[in-house]
Amino acid sequence: MPFSIEETLPAGFTEFNGDKQQQTVFDCEAIKDDDDKELWLIRVPQEVSDSSLKSMKIKLSKTPGKPVSRLHLDEKDQYTMYRVPEGKSLDSDVGVSGQEMLGLSCLVPSRDEEGKMVFAPKEISNYFILDEEVNIPDGTQLAESIRDKPVVKRQHPEGLKMRFKPYGFDTREPTGTDSVSSSMHDQDAHVGKKRKSAKGDDDGDKKKKKKEKKEKKEKST
DSSP states (O other), X not given: XXXXXXXXXXXXXXXXXXXXXXXXXXXXXXXXXXXXXXXXXEEXXXXXXXXXXXXXXXXXXXXXXXXXXXXESSSSOEEEEEEOOOOOSGGGOOSOOOGGGGGOOOEEEOTTTTTOXXXXXXXXXXXXXXXXXXXXXXXXXHHHHHHHSOOOOOOOOTTXXXXXXXTTTTOOOOOHHHHXXXXXHHHHHXXXXXXXXXXXXXXXXXXXXXXXXXXXXXXXX
């Protein structure tokens, strides 16, 4: 049995005409003709829904790094909204990210272009980023308890023998007597070597003179 869409349309719904461009508040023409409208770009985490943002009240502040709003979903999930810093130098870094958002542009549908997306007729006025709050507990008390905890000597099982001895394990530092005796020994050895060298030079000179004397004697005869 044939029926019309008007008969089966649920209450509160209207028929959508796909051949006709539907007018919305996001249309390029609607934004262009309304001087009270501004474009804001807000980056939110994936787990935060659009409906949650409706309850937020944003207090505009020009102070870098100062929260402009907070969102409490439950006792654990809490978020803070910041204005994205517009400075490009390191001096303007206040620990808030999102500077890449400053280079983004907005696309909106246009009725004149039959619903095609076009660049928004206005520039983005404000850039915000919603970050999750991470509460880091104070570790001072824990660190003090670890510091004051007595060090207990580890008890090794009986019957173990040390097999691996790293390099320098059995090397001891020289005592004062060892260093003095070693220095004197090196000095005596150096003196003895010098004397032996001098004695060797004298023996060589004697042999050379004796040989020259013998050659002269043979020539005279």
